[in-house]
Amino acid sequence: MRILNNISLKNLNTFGLDVSAKYFVTVESEEDVLELLSSEIIRNEKWMVLGGGSNVLFRKDYNGLIIKNDIKGRTVEKNGGVKVGFSAGEDWDESVAFSVENNYWGIENLSWIPGKVGAAPIQNIGAYGVELKDVFHSVEFYNVENREKYTLGAEECQFGYRDSIFKNKLRGKIIITKVHLNLSEIPNPILEYNGIISAFESKKITEPTLTEIRNLIIEIRKSKLPDPYFLPNAGSFFKNPVIGQEQYIELLEEFPKIPAFVNDKNRYKIPAAWLIEQTGLKGFKKGKVGTHQNQPLVILNLGYKKGQRIIDFANYVTREVKNKFGIKLEKEVNIV
Ligand SMILES: Cc1cc2nc3c(=O)[nH]c(=O)nc-3n(C[C@H](O)[C@H](O)[C@H](O)COP(=O)(O)OP(=O)(O)OC[C@H]3O[C@@H](n4cnc5c(N)ncnc54)[C@H](O)[C@@H]3O)c2cc1C
Numbered sequence: 001m002r003i004l005n006n007i008s009l010k011n012l013n014t015f016g017l018d019v020s021a022k023y024f025v026t027v028e029s030e031e032d033v034l035e036l037l038s039s040e041i042i043r044n045e046k047w048m049v050l051g052g053g054s055n056v057l058f059r060k061d062y063n064g065l066i067i068k069n070d071i072k073g074r075t076v077e078k079n080g081g082v083k084v085g086f087s088a089g090e091d092w093d094e095s096v097a098f099s100v101e102n103n104y105w106g107i108e109n110l111s112w113i114p115g116k117v118g119a120a121p122i123q124n125i126g127a128y129g130v131e132l133k134d135v136f137h138s139v140e141f142y143n144v145e146n147r148e149k150y151t152l153g154a155e156e157c158q159f160g161y162r163d164s165i166f167k168n169k170l171r172g173k174i175i176i177t178k179v180h181l182n183l184s185e186i187p188n189p190i191l192e193y194n195g196i197i198s199a200f201e202s203k204k205i206t207e208p209t210l211t212e213i214r215n216l217i218i219e220i221r222k223s224k225l226p227d228p229y230f231l232p233n234a235g236s237f238f239k240n241p242v243i244g245q246e247q248y249i250e251l252l253e254e255f256p257k258i259p260a261f262v263n264d265k266n267r268y269k270i271p272a273a274w275l276i277e278q279t280g281l282k283g284f285k286k287g288k289v290g291t292h293q294n295q296p297l298v299i300l301n302l303g304y305k306k307g308q309r310i311i312d313f314a315n316y317v318t319r320e321v322k323n324k325f326g327i328k329l330e331k332e333v334n335i336v
Contacts, residue, residue, distance in 0.1 A: 001025060001032045002025070003041060003065070004023070004024045006022065009021055009053070009058065009062070009066065012050060013054075013058060014052070014053055014232060014233065015053075015228075016232035017058045017301065017306060017307050018305035019058040019305070020062070021065070021066040022045070022061070022062065022063050023064065024065070025065065025067055025068065026067075027067060027070065027071060027089075027175075028070045028089070034142075037142060042065065045064045046063070047144075048062070048172065048336065049067045049176070050069070051115050051116035051118050051119040052092075052114055052115035052116050054119075055115065055332070055334055057307045057310060057311065057336065058336050059308050059311060060306050069175070069176075070089040072089050073086075073090070074098065076102075081183065081184050082185060083182060084099065084104060084180070085180040086117040086179055086180075087117065087177065088117055088118025088175075088177050088179065089117070089118065090116065091115075091117075092110075092116060092117055093112055096110060096112075099183055100210050103210060104183035104184065104185065105186065106135040106182070106184060107130070107181065108214045109129060109213070109217055110127055110130055110132070111214045111217040112218045113235075117179050118177070120132050121159075122166045122167060127221075128193040128196060129191075130190055131161075132159070132181075133159035136154045136182070137181055138179075139152050139176055139179050140176070140177050140180075141177060142175045143173060143174055144173060144174065144175060162239050189207075189208060189213060196213075199220065200212075233292070233300050234333045235332075237298065237314055237331065238276075238318075238330065238331060239331075240272045241270050241272060241328070241330065242263060242267045242269045243268050245266065245267075247327075248260060248270075251326075255325070272321075273295060275321045276291060276296040276297065276321060278325075279317075279320040281320060284296075287304075287309060288303035288304050288309070289302060299314060307335070311335060
């Protein structure tokens with residue numbers, strides 16, 4: 001384990017921000033993590049773990065230690081279902097591909113989400129009607145302060161919509177090393193989400209295979225979302241706001257076309273993309289930052305080296321939406 005100084009993070013964050021880290025270390029095993037935990041640097045400097053950098057926005061240079069998680073490996077246990085453990089440094093989409101190739105159902109709808117496995121529980125990644133929590137078994141991590149290793153089950157992780165205990169009580173306190181998922185060899189296609197059924201209908205596929213589902217999801221995602229390699233971004237910048245019934249009814253009177261999905265707690269999830277579009281900010285640009293022309297939830301960095309101007313732009317979008325609808329957008333991206 002080698003601590004490096006003054007390392008550029010430009011290729012390590014999907015916003016392409018040209019920031020640097022004062023200190024940088026790569027951990028490739030649990031032994032590396034333990035060595036790091038007993039070192040001086042982690043006691044004396046501020047630190048953060050970096051996975052694929054696809055959900056972070058660096059305001060400026062990072063004046064501390066970046067811990068790049070590169071722990072690789074996976075385990076498979078069959079016990080009726082299939083419990084698959086992925087080490088935190090595994091690429092998420094390669095892990096989905098592995099599951100699909102082995103005929104393990106459960107995470108195919110989460111295909112093509114960038115990033116590493118270790119970050120998946122942090123915001124309970126979700127797409128196309130599936131969230132990580134639906135297949136989650138447990139997570140292993142080290143608490144940096146007491147250097148102890150812990151395992152938490154699904155209940156204890158307090159998963160919510162793009163939320164978990166790791167964004168709250170345990171934020172900035174732990175290093176995740178492995179995630180275990182409950183997958184299944186019994187087919188269980190989840191196709192209800194908008195666009196999936198109709199796409200299969202138009203392809204004349206009635207009982208799609210695991211591979212066909214993965215391929216379709218990838219096809220849809222590629223057609224809708226900008227590739228960060230060409231248009232640097234971090235996916236959805238904002239969460240979809242969830243509001244109460246009273247507020248929804250009031251809004252419905254003024255905006256009869258407002259779309260909403262009722263969630264399990266009888267609250268209304270409003271697509272943030274629609275709200276942004278209604279404020280006239282779809283495809284809007286200001287300096288070297290803008291919203292994507294097809295998906296205004298995605299903010300593009302069109303050339304800034306530091307993140308502050310992107311945050312200012314996001315705050316502008318937030319203000320416009322608040323002024324028009326009285327709804328405060330919450331950021332999904334982690335601002336550092
Ligand atoms: C084009 C695009 C599309 C996307 N689509 C989706 C989508 O459909 N659904 C969705 O949910 N998300 C989506 N995202 C967001 C992002 O891909 C996910 O949030 C992903 O899980 C982030 O993984 P990462 O490894 O890049 O995390 P990073 O950005 O590196 O880190 C994110 C946060 O997790 C922490 N962290 C990372 N690894 C660890 C670890 N091992 N231990 C402790 N803390 C850790 C970091 O400190 C940081 O706070 C998208 C992003 C992009 C760019």
